[in-house]
Amino acid sequence: MKLVKHIANLGYGSRKQVTAMFREGRITDADGEVLYADDKPAHEAIRIDGQPLDPPPGLTLLLHKPAGYTCSTKDVGRLIYELLPERFRDRSPLLSPVGRLDRDTSGLLLMTDDGALLHRIVSPKSRLDKVYEAELAQDLRGDEAARFASGTLLLESDDKPLLPAELEVLSPRRARLTLHEGRYHQVRRMFAAVGNHVQALHRCRVGGLELGDLASGQWRQLHEADLKTLFGHDA
Known part of the structure; x- marks a missing residue:
């Protein structure tokens, strides 16, 4: 995937806006060297305004949803995406809730942009x-x-x-x-x-995942060990 599209898909802006970031020298490698749109650095080596890129596609989050927030991108009122970095709402593929908690329910909510993982979690076969x-x-x-x-x-x-x-x-x-x-x-x-x-x-x-000490409104990224805990066996 071309670098401009990769960064745009992470929600940093349209392809036109990301192209402008390259022209302005805002996109560099870990050593501060300016990158160009046709470069092919590793994801973890890219910096925007000196900050590492957000996680690549395959992102899964655990969110402690407060009551009063809706699991939607479009409904009226407070939405769960307001609890995340603003650009997470613009990622492609979409970072979606795994199932839904209604507006008045609080607690553990999983979100992912991995369609296969989403379907595995909600499948009755997983017995979570x-x-x-x-x-x-x-x-x-x-x-x-x-x-x-x-x-x-x-x-x-x-x-x-x-x-x-x-x-x-x-x-x-x-x-x-x-x-x-x-x-x-x-x-x-x-x-x-x-x-x-x-x-x-x-x-x-x-499944095997609990909120732990995650406060209401906070979130954390899940990793391979967390998915093993979720399913109770090797993920």
Whole structure:
């Protein structure tokens, strides 16, 4: 791939704008030597205004999504891309959320521009558990764990029962729920099906990955070791 297109695809600007950066001498190698558009340096050797390039395609992030942000590039209101460097929104291929957390749900959100990895993560064959903590409007009755684990719970508008899920009671109005599938607004609909209402929802684990000490609104790049942790085996 030509250098101008490579840099433009990372979101630094249009090809015309990147070409202007070359003319202005803003693109150099690690030693400060000016690069030209027909040069072929390694990605890690390129600098723009003295700063290393963003990661190349194949980027995967773990974001601690705050409540109030939408997993979209176009919706009205606060978007998850506002929590990332501005040019990440303009990368090609697009850096996409892996599945979605609704606007009012916080917690662990994966994002990637690797289509094959995205499909692998969301595929039922990967069997990646998702763990949520829910704050509820009413006290738990005591029969919820058995109903969720039964494999017979049918949600409104669905024609197939849910897979068994595990409920751990944390307090009368707080619970941890482990899911083995991903349906639209599943946690909220499950508690609605047993006569309760989720007031706050937080995803704390996907597969083997947890948020750790990542604060709300922060993100970090994932590497090969993280993907092994995510899948619980060699990635």
